[in-house]
Amino acid sequence: MKAMSLSKHLTWLEPATMSNFSGCGGLLIDGRVRVGIDTNFGTETAAWLAAAKPDVLIASHYHIDHVATLKHGEDAGVCRLLIPAAELHMVRTPENFHHLVDREDELLAFWKDLLLRHRFWPSGPVDGFVAGDIEALDAGLVAIPTPGHSPGHTSFLVPDEGILFSGDMGIDSFGPWYCWPDCDLRTLVASLIRLRDLGAKTLLTSHGPMVTGETACRQAFDKAIEVIRQREDRIATMKEQDIPDEEIVSQGLLYPGHLSYKTEFRHIMGYWEEKTLQQHLAALAAGGVFGDRH
Numbered sequence: 001m002k003a004m005s006l007s008k009h010l011t012w013l014e015p016a017t018m019s020n021f022s023g024c025g026g027l028l029i030d031g032r033v034r035v036g037i038d039t040n041f042g043t044e045t046a047a048w049l050a051a052a053k054p055d056v057l058i059a060s061h062y063h064i065d066h067v068a069t070l071k072h073g074e075d076a077g078v079c080r081l082l083i084p085a086a087e088l089h090m091v092r093t094p095e096n097f098h099h100l101v102d103r104e105d106e107l108l109a110f111w112k113d114l115l116l117r118h119r120f121w122p123s124g125p126v127d128g129f130v131a132g133d134i135e136a137l138d139a140g141l142v143a144i145p146t147p148g149h150s151p152g153h154t155s156f157l158v159p160d161e162g163i164l165f166s167g168d169m170g171i172d173s174f175g176p177w178y179c180w181p182d183c184d185l186r187t188l189v190a191s192l193i194r195l196r197d198l199g200a201k202t203l204l205t206s207h208g209p210m211v212t213g214e215t216a217c218r219q220a221f222d223k224a225i226e227v228i229r230q231r232e233d234r235i236a237t238m239k240e241q242d243i244p245d246e247e248i249v250s251q252g253l254l255y256p257g258h259l260s261y262k263t264e265f266r267h268i269m270g271y272w273e274e275k276t277l278q279q280h281l282a283a284l285a286a287g288g289v290f291g292d293r294h
C-alpha cells in the first residue's frame with residue numbers, strides 16, 4: 001500500500017493491487033475527527049485500520065470494492081460506518097445485490113455464489129448519509145451527490161485544499177462505467193459536468209492516478225465525457241452496419257475479448273456489456289447521450 005501526504009490533514013492511500021475488484025484508492029482526513037473514504041486495500045486493510053484508527057468510515061457508493069470499506073471497518077470496530085442514504089438498503093439486505101442480475105439463469109446462480117464467497121458487505125449497523133451529514137462531521141469535507149454510476153454515488157470536496165475525490169466517475173484510462181441496471185448514463189454525464197465545473201486543483205479517483213492542476217483536472221473530466229461519446233459513435237456505426245447486438249456484446253466495448261479473461265468476473269462481463277449497450281441504444285433512440293443526433 002502507498003500512502004501520500006497531501007497536506008497536514010489529508011493522506012491519499014492506494015492499494016498494492018486493484019485486480020479483481022479487491023481494492024480502491026481512498027482518502028484519510030485527519031482533523032477533529034478521523035474520516036476514511038473508500039479505504040479498502042484488500043488484505044492490507046486490517047493492519048492499516050489498526051494503525052490509523054479512524055472514527056468514521058464512508059463508502060462513496062455500494063459497489064463491492066467500495067462497500068468492502070465498511071466490512072473492514074466493522075471487523076476493526078470502527079464505530080461509525082456511512083453509505084449514501086439512497087443505497088442504504090443494499091447493506092441492510094445483502095440479497096439486494098442479487099437483483100443487480102435481472103434474470104433467472106445460471107448467471108444469477110454464479111453471481112449469488114460469488115457474493116456468498118466474498119461477503120463484501122458488513123452485517124451490523126450502517127447509517128445512510130445525505131450531504132448535510134458530511135458537513136456536520138466538521139472534517140472540512142463537502143459531499144457532492146454524483147449519481148449515474150450508481151444511484152447514490154457521492155464525490156467529496158475538501159474546499160480549503162481544492163482537492164476533489166471523485167470515486168468511480170471514470171477519470172482513468174478505463175473510462176466511465178455504467179453496466180448495472182441501476183446505472184444511468186445521462187445522469188452520469190450531468191455528474192461529470194458538475195464535477196468538472198467545480199474548478200478543483202487536485203483530483204483523486206478510485207482506480208487511477210492523481211491529477212494535479214486546475215486545467216488538467218478539467219481536461220480529465222472532458223476526456224471521460226469524450227470516452228462516452230466515442231463509445232456512442234462506435235455503437236452508432238455498428239448499428240448502421242446492421243451488426244447484431246449479440247455480436248457487439250461479444251466483441252466488447254469495455255472489456256474487449258472478455259470471454260478469454262482469466263478473472264472469475266469474466267462470467268459477468270458479457271452481462272455488463274449488454275447493459276452498457278442497452279444504455280447507449282436507449283440514448284441513441286432519444287437523440288444521443290448529448291442530444292445532438294437527429
Ligand SMILES: [Zn+2]
Nearest residue numbers: 061063149168
Ligand atoms: Zn463503482
